[in-house]
Amino acid sequence: MALRHWSVFLAVGALSMSLAAVGVAAAAAPSAAVQAQARDIFANIIGIESSIGKGKVPLVAKYLAERFKAGGFPEADIHILPLGETASLVVRYRGDGTGGKPIALIAHMDVVTAKRSDWQRDPYRLIEEQGLFYGRGTSDVKQEVALLTATFLRLKAEGFVPTRDLIIAFSGDEETEQATARDIVTKHRDLMDAEFALNGDGGGGVLSEGTAKALIFYVQGAEKSSAQFLVTTRNPGGHSSQPRADNAIYELADALKAVQGYQFPVQWNEWTIGDFKAASRVTQGPVSEAMAKFAANPGNAAAAAELSKTPAYLGRIRTTCVATMLTGGHAENALPQSATATINCRIFPGTSAADVQKTLQGLVGPKVEVKQGYDALVSDASPMRADVMKAVEKAVAASDPGTPVVPTQAAYATDGAVYRNAGIPTYGVGGVFIMDSEEFAHGLNERIRVNEFYKGLTYWDVLIKALAG
Numbered sequence: 001m002a003l004r005h006w007s008v009f010l011a012v013g014a015l016s017m018s019l020a021a022v023g024v025a026a027a028a029a030p031s032a033a034v035q036a037q038a039r040d041i042f043a044n045i046i047g048i049e050s051s052i053g054k055g056k057v058p059l060v061a062k063y064l065a066e067r068f069k070a071g072g073f074p075e076a077d078i079h080i081l082p083l084g085e086t087a088s089l090v091v092r093y094r095g096d097g098t099g100g101k102p103i104a105l106i107a108h109m110d111v112v113t114a115k116r117s118d119w120q121r122d123p124y125r126l127i128e129e130q131g132l133f134y135g136r137g138t139s140d141v142k143q144e145v146a147l148l149t150a151t152f153l154r155l156k157a158e159g160f161v162p163t164r165d166l167i168i169a170f171s172g173d174e175e176t177e178q179a180t181a182r183d184i185v186t187k188h189r190d191l192m193d194a195e196f197a198l199n200g201d202g203g204g205g206v207l208s209e210g211t212a213k214a215l216i217f218y219v220q221g222a223e224k225s226s227a228q229f230l231v232t233t234r235n236p237g238g239h240s241s242q243p244r245a246d247n248a249i250y251e252l253a254d255a256l257k258a259v260q261g262y263q264f265p266v267q268w269n270e271w272t273i274g275d276f277k278a279a280s281r282v283t284q285g286p287v288s289e290a291m292a293k294f295a296a297n298p299g300n301a302a303a304a305a306e307l308s309k310t311p312a313y314l315g316r317i318r319t320t321c322v323a324t325m326l327t328g329g330h331a332e333n334a335l336p337q338s339a340t341a342t343i344n345c346r347i348f349p350g351t352s353a354a355d356v357q358k359t360l361q362g363l364v365g366p367k368v369e370v371k372q373g374y375d376a377l378v379s380d381a382s383p384m385r386a387d388v389m390k391a392v393e394k395a396v397a398a399s400d401p402g403t404p405v406v407p408t409q410a411a412y413a414t415d416g417a418v419y420r421n422a423g424i425p426t427y428g429v430g431g432v433f434i435m436d437s438e439e440f441a442h443g444l445n446e447r448i449r450v451n452e453f454y455k456g457l458t459y460w461d462v463l464i465k466a467l468a469g
Contacts, residue, residue, distance in 0.1 A: 099163030144200030202428020
């Protein structure tokens with residue numbers, strides 16, 4: 001699931017477009033036919049209800065596979081990989097081999113369930129209205145599936161031969177189990193063993209409120225991981241008319257207060273430092289000063305304390321754990337025999353789930369049970385690559401000249417964590433700009449701006465050619 005960066009208040013001045021940028025933009029500008037093709041692909045995949053339990057992700061994969069075949073890609077380089085009710089799609093664009101190992105380009109074909117009766121428009125039909133595309137998956141993340149597919153078809157039609165193989169890998173259950181991404185990087189590693197991956201489901205641009213001007217573009221090189229811990233207290237119980245000193249619910253409450261009062265150590269990496277450094281220049285008030293001081297010296301306790309006052313920034317500098325659900329007792333007139341709280345933790349890259357569990361256990365004491373609710377997928381940050389950053393800067397200059405490109409770490413989780421965990425550095429570089437107030441991924445009336453979708457064709461064309469042209 002991709003969400004845009006936390007809200008920022010930016011006052012970035014417009015920069016002049018250089019002659020070089022003009023030339024790149026003109027060369028990469030999509031024709032009307034290319035735009036129509038991209039829209040047609042977008043409409044077709046939005047029209048397939050590829051949410052959990054529907055069994056329709058394979059239909060998306062089959063439709064896209066047919067488009068690739070019709071576009072001149074050999075059948076031997078197109079692979080639909082079934083897995084349960086879902087599937088993934090891997091397509092190889094053959095290069096001449098002079099540029100090194102392949103580059104993977106990833107996104108996901110599944111979407112979060114949309115309840116038709118709650119929407120103002122049919123969520124499973126691409127609707128264009130007043131400069132906006134509406135539909136489930138328009139921003140998470142079928143727009144990138146359509147753009148990447150259309151870009152591959154465009155490049156193939158132009159006769160473009162990359163210097164290295166380019167491999168599309170579209171997963172089919174990113175919004176749920178991420179089993180297809182795991183399947184790709186383990187059982188089918190031979191199909192997409194890449195030097196690094198570009199993730200359409202991460203990073204991306206932010207538009208100004210009201211004017212919808214491009215303000216900033218984020219390259220996401222790390223993401224926090226979600227982990228569930230179940231904290232349980234147990235007791236022999238008894239009749240409620242005979243209260244005892246020990247009580248499972250009270251003891252759980254004490255354990256939760258201990259968790260609430262704890263802050264994990266401050267952490268940082270080159271992605272978060274670069275993020276705070278850039279954000280400090282365009283943010284107002286004490287938090288701006290704290291960002292600058294933290295970027296200059298992450299050991300500055302006062303700066304970390306100031307950032308921790310804001311929930312959006314707290315998660316940027318440390319692992320966080322918070323109680324989200326409670327169960328306890330079995331009868332109104334009986335003493336509770338057990339009580340359980342669900343603790344959701346967002347783990348900073350470089351910290352293991354086992355270490356977090358150990359910390360929680362130390363906080364609640366030996367009489368309270370702490371166990372993982374599911375296996376957490378924790379990955380380290382990807383190294384910052386100069387070639388990727390420069391290529392993104394070139395692509396953004398072509399689509400949205402003058403927009404600063406800034407590193408960041410995401411608080412959300414994507415298939416990127418699966419790839420990083422498998423040893424493939426991954427960079428979130430989604431090509432569509434979105435206004436914070438128009439961010440409705442997973443929500444009602446999901447949308448993106450029509451012109452931003454089409455600008456994504458320029459962006460991906462330039463980015464791919466910069467890295468493999």
